[in-house]
Amino acid sequence: MSEAKLRIGYIPLVDAAALLIAVDQGFAAAENLDIELVREVSWSNVRDKLNIGLFDAADLLSPVAIASSLGIGHVRVPIIAPFNLGLNGNAITVSPRLFAALAGVADGDLADPKVSARALARVVAERKARGGEPLTFGMTFPFSNHNYQLRFWMAAGGIDPDEDVRLVVLPPPYMVESLASGHVDGFCVGAPWNSVAVDSGVDRILHFGCEIMARVSEKVLAVRDCWATENPDTLAALIRALARASVFVDDASNRAAVAAAVARRLDVEAELVVRTLTGNMKIAPDGTIRMNDRYIVIGRNGASRPDPVQAAWLYAQIVRWGQAPLSEELCATAQAVFRPDLYNAALGVTPSPGDGEPPDGIGAFVGPDFVPRDIGGHLAAWRLKRSERPRLSIVR
Amino acid sequence: MRKGSNPPSHGTLSPGGQRDSTLKIAIVDESPIRAAILEDGLREAGFMQVERIAETHNLLARIYAMDPDVILIDLESPSRDMLEQLFQMSRAVKRPVAMFVDQSDSASIQAAVDAGVSAYIVDGLKKERITSILDLCISRFNAFARLQGELDHAKGALEERKVIDRAKGVLMQAKKLTEEEAYALLRKTAMNEHKKIVEIAQAVLTAAELLK
Numbered sequence: 340m341s342e343a344k345l346r347i348g349y350i351p352l353v354d355a356a357a358l359l360i361a362v363d364q365g366f367a368a369a370e371n372l373d374i375e376l377v378r379e380v381s382w383s384n385v386r387d388k389l390n391i392g393l394f395d396a397a398d399l400l401s402p403v404a405i406a407s408s409l410g411i412g413h414v415r416v417p418i419i420a421p422f423n424l425g426l427n428g429n430a431i432t433v434s435p436r437l438f439a440a441l442a443g444v445a446d447g448d449l450a451d452p453k454v455s456a457r458a459l460a461r462v463v464a465e466r467k468a469r470g471g472e473p474l475t476f477g478m479t480f481p482f483s484n485h486n487y488q489l490r491f492w493m494a495a496g497g498i499d500p501d502e503d504v505r506l507v508v509l510p511p512p513y514m515v516e517s518l519a520s521g522h523v524d525g526f527c528v529g530a531p532w533n534s535v536a537v538d539s540g541v542d543r544i545l546h547f548g549c550e551i552m553a554r555v556s557e558k559v560l561a562v563r564d565c566w567a568t569e570n571p572d573t574l575a576a577l578i579r580a581l582a583r584a585s586v587f588v589d590d591a592s593n594r595a596a597v598a599a600a601v602a603r604r605l606d607v608e609a610e611l612v613v614r615t616l617t618g619n620m621k622i623a624p625d626g627t628i629r630m631n632d633r634y635i636v637i638g639r640n641g642a643s644r645p646d647p648v649q650a651a652w653l654y655a656q657i658v659r660w661g662q663a664p665l666s667e668e669l670c671a672t673a674q675a676v677f678r679p680d681l682y683n684a685a686l687g688v689t690p691s692p693g694d695g696e697p698p699d700g701i702g703a704f705v706g707p708d709f710v711p712r713d714i715g716g717h718l719a720a721w722r723l724k725r726s727e728r729p730r731l732s733i734v735r
Numbered sequence: 736m737r738k739g740s741n742p743p744s745h746g747t748l749s750p751g752g753q754r755d756s757t758l759k760i761a762i763v764d765e766s767p768i769r770a771a772i773l774e775d776g777l778r779e780a781g782f783m784q785v786e787r788i789a790e791t792h793n794l795l796a797r798i799y800a801m802d803p804d805v806i807l808i809d810l811e812s813p814s815r816d817m818l819e820q821l822f823q824m825s826r827a828v829k830r831p832v833a834m835f836v837d838q839s840d841s842a843s844i845q846a847a848v849d850a851g852v853s854a855y856i857v858d859g860l861k862k863e864r865i866t867s868i869l870d871l872c873i874s875r876f877n878a879f880a881r882l883q884g885e886l887d888h889a890k891g892a893l894e895e896r897k898v899i900d901r902a903k904g905v906l907m908q909a910k911k912l913t914e915e916e917a918y919a920l921l922r923k924t925a926m927n928e929h930k931k932i933v934e935i936a937q938a939v940l941t942a943a944e945l946l947k
Binding site for chain 2: 380381382383384387388391393479480481507508509510512513517520522
């Protein structure tokens with residue numbers, strides 16, 4: 340096969356590691372792929388440049404791939420995800436003032452999201468009672484796990500995320516400064532920005548994303564459906580390169596090399612990348628460490644294989660918060676975005692998720708098990724939701 | 736669409752329709768020079784209600800306050816994602832949509848992306864009314880990029896001159912050469928090695944630093 344030239348857009352975050360390593364460690368070249376990585380500054384740019392064909396493929400927020408295929412809030416461009424770049428990887432960070440307020444009203448250990456959600460509800464109610472401004476939280480995009488994880492956690496404590504607090508989109512590089520200047524009281528963002536906030540000497544990581552949901556698709560390799568049809572061999576080669584790169588990223592003996600390569604692309608200290616990859620996170624300026632090997636999952640436990648259950652879960656969040664109506668047709672379209680068949684065809688193996696994975700494939704910290712066939716029933720379990728009145732129209 | 740340097744009386748409604756001069760245009764650009772160039776161009780073309788938004792915090796609040804018909808944003812601005820939140824709002828404000836919503840004009844979208852600009856327009860605004868704005872925007876962004884390129888080139892040339900001058904100084908001192916002889920040596924070496932003079936000069940400086 341002759342060499343294929345590809346332009347792939349990405350946002351400089353640790354969860355782009357498999358893509359970066361595929362290029363920097365030669366896994367792409369071994370598949371005869373000449374990849375030009377294009378660093379982008381916004382998810383809107385990544386999505387639009389993929390949609391109009393300036394990129395052949397992109398590192399994309401998993402919910403954006405679904406939103407784009409459904410045509411919600413934007414032009415409908417069918418996107419498919421034949422490879423999952425990472426599971427989990429986000430965290431919720433709060434200002435010292437908010438942490439002190441939570442600690443003051445907590446009825447248990449704040450490391451438990453049930454306790455922290457109840458504490459947050461008390462803080463929110465107190466502020467409302469004395470006529471204070473609502474708390475403001477930053478997240479990275481309307482269609483993102485950052486948005487959904489914050490909402491899921493808050494709603495579990497009885498907070499209406501649309502009425503009781505403000506959720507604002509902030510580009511990741513602005514998060515830490517916005518917290519320092521008091522424009523936001525907390526945020527949910529990917530690595531390395533939570534660690535940057537902790538290292539600034541004041542902020543605290545309250546929760547890892549995996550404490551809210553144990554297994555959630557965070558970033559996918561996204562391509563246009565029509566591009567995949569026209570370039571099946573190139574796509575298969577890309578999937579193979581990414582699969583090998585993911586295994587390389589996961590191998591502890593490569594940690595120093597991986598961290599150095601990723602850190603170079605991200606312009607951060609390699610040590611910050613190591614913290615994320617090992618899940619050995621400094622969560623407070625006093626040096627307190629919280630360890631969770633699920634913090635980010637790349638290349639193991641079936642993480643690389645796109646899972647339609649994950650797509651259904653993300654669609655359920657989109658519906659729960661009023662971004663799209665509930666319908667079987669839309670749910671089927673959402674699930675069809677994740678393409679394990681293309682993954683299997685390229686690699687010829689079907690890895691099972693492995694032990695210790697949540698039985699329903701998600702492992703949310705509260706609520707019933709997730710059943711993809713019955714999203715309506717699943718959503719009925721929640722008191723707080725917006726699905727009665729979708730706010731976005733479907734653009735076809 | 737009115738063009739040219741005669742601005743129509745601003746803010747007036749012509750009988751039977753809104754004049755384009757009344758379109759409210761917000762420019763979100765972290766480069767104050769480029770924003771100023773764009774604003775001037777829009778005013779020359781008769782758009783009188785143009786506002787520049789440079790600071791990114793409270794971006795949405797400022798946009799709500801202005802309630803623009805068209806938002807032009809630099810594609811290199813991370814703040815673009817903040818604008819996406821506008822689509823999520825159920826408030827009674829005009830709802831802007833990304834220009835990418837209308838794919839019928841993919842050539843102009845491509846040109847805009849190449850120039851590095853994106854536009855959001857209020858839903859329902861006729862495409863013809865935005866076309867001239869977008870065209871103007873693209874040409875001004877491209878002109879700015881050209882100027883920037885020329886400036887970078889000039890700066891680079893100046894830097895090269897400095898490197899070569901310093902390398903000449905090193906050679907003059909170390910080998911007791913005149914300035915002309917030092918330059919001739921650099922040039923001859925560059926020709927022999929198929930390299931640029933500045934590369935040889937840089938190598939001389941690096942070597943001098945190592946041998947200090």
